[in-house]
Amino acid sequence: MLIHGKEVKGSDVDKETRCLHYHSEIDRIAIKFYCCDTYYPCFSCHEEKGCNDPQVWPKSQFHQQAVLCGSCGHELTIDEYLHCQSSCSSCKSAFNPGCSLHKHLYFEV
Template sequence: MAHAVKVKGIGVDPETRCTHYHSEIDRIAIKFYCCREYYPCFECHQAVGCGNPQVWPKEEFSQKTVLCGSCGYELTTAQYLQCESTCPNCSAAFNPGCSLHKHLYFE
């Protein structure tokens, strides 16, 4: 594991992949606003999370909310939304398809 951050979920591997999303580029975890815990995806949060999903409000986009599973770097929401699916610290590729679900995490 390249990081010491606890990531909750189902079948989470050392780079934060889970049972639901496990391709080579599925290597981020999202800190949920409601419980301030990291999960690989909304499905993991739904299955084993707090039961009260809430999205990060725009005024808190400066908070560290996304974890690179490759190097452990924590991105702010603003950094993540502008990173073009690449970790700004280690250049690991993130799944660009995650942008289809951003409304589940961020306002």
């Protein structure tokens, strides 16, 4: 599905990047996976429809844009996302703060 001009793959993805697995009002980001350079709403979507070789972003690449705000389409760098206090730096839409519990699935910690 194209969301703000970016392809986001996954299961039942809506216009703000929510998916079958995470679909509350504040579930509105997609993460570009390091292994396949493709946006997915969550790790489960990548497991189901991805490259079958999940790899986390190394710290040396945290300056890369890899998080898509489903509300406005702003692409955050990993550093920006990890320090954004669960809201988009561009449109201020809230992100799910619970996502921080899963950061080890996407980023080197």
